[in-house]
Amino acid sequence: MSAPAASGRLSGAIAAAELLEEVRRVAREVAAAHADEVDRRARFPVEAIDALRGCGALSMAVPAELGGAGAPLAEVARAGFELARCCAATGMVFAMHQIQVATIVRHLSLAPAWFRGYLRELATEQRLIASITSEIGTGGDMGSSIAALTPAAGGMLTLEKRAPTVSYGAYADDFLTTARRSPEAERGDQVLVLHRAAETTLEPLGEWDTLGMRGTCSPGFAVRARFRAEQVLAEAVPTILTESLVPLSHILWSWVWLGIATDAFERGRRFVRESARRNGGEPTHVASALSRVMAELSLMRGEVSCALEDYLRWSGEPERLSTLGAVLRFNNLKLAASEQVQRICGGVLQAIGIAAYRNDTPFSVARHVRDALSARVMVANDRIHATDAGLLLLAKEV
């Protein structure tokens, strides 16, 4: 990687398509090389994230006039997909960061001027944003907070929050955090605040030793932050949740899961080809088992692409995005994609058998199967089904 060329590019907007090509290269050359070790040691994919910084990918979604690449959402989703094909943890860290960036960008017109300066800084310094939206004691409801912005000396604000998971919390430069507007505010009366690591103390509440997505390094933390009032986004959190944070999360996560499923299938396809070669060019029974998996992958690709198109079509109409039908639409994407990725990875495992089950073959999908299982627990599917159950009593167009 040529560092001088990369830093030269950071000042200007590099064509989004060219940037996507760079991300593909980082995925193949850097993320893939460390994926197994990142998984085994449950460590942050520092090499891949640094390489993404090097090509300016962390400001991919920042508007060009603020020094970013101004890439459309489809390219950002595609970049997450390409990374996840090589290392799911890298893809997920990238996707989560882009969700925070895209959320700030979408609500920038109402935000204090501070945020424009912040995005410029993000583009120049390639800062990584983590989110602190979950909280112990809220029963997993992102739309409710216990932590509150509290006035402090010198016009500053403080907040204290106990978060059950903060993905890559120890590696982030900045945090986007939900909290109640004031100590008197109701639990649902939330705002989003952006605070820097230098304004934040994180006290770990445990280790991150999980079945899958081990490299996202997402333990719980007791968070304390102190910041200025202009670091609070003006838009109310409920609007942010329905217009951007929730649909963008479900879309960008789904593309990451599609990346995991695609690589699992690719490994299966390579196995089938090698076994056919040994079998005098005739497809084996494994090939027909894999053909079923291919149909499942096609279905998943269809849903993931369609949801992205729906969001793009509706993104100019906040009213449309805030309807119950739209809420259901992106909830359904999350449910479908998270179950489909598991089905596909499990299908490849079953079709190929022991060579896929082992950790030490080129056809191993052991990591894929474990990473895929994270999809249904990050925002538990049962919880989404419970929400949808209420909404479908009212919604007419689903």
Next chain:
Amino acid sequence: MNAELEQQIRDVLREHARLPVDPDRIGRDADLYRAGMTSHASVNVMLALEDRFDVEFPEAMLKRSAFESIASIATAVGSLLREAA
């Protein structure tokens, strides 16, 4: 008519919005979500309003902003009642 409609809406809110204060003490333009109505409670409010006024909210009305205050609910319900009349 309007005062009567708003009173009926307050009755529905009292029963279904699970607000920490009595709806009679909430101004007609006050933000119900900020007053403590959760999105889950708002779904119950929507269902109860449909029952109470024998109307069905069309998809375009099923959004947060239509139910954010007593005034906005009165506008939504009022327009459906006029259509039905």
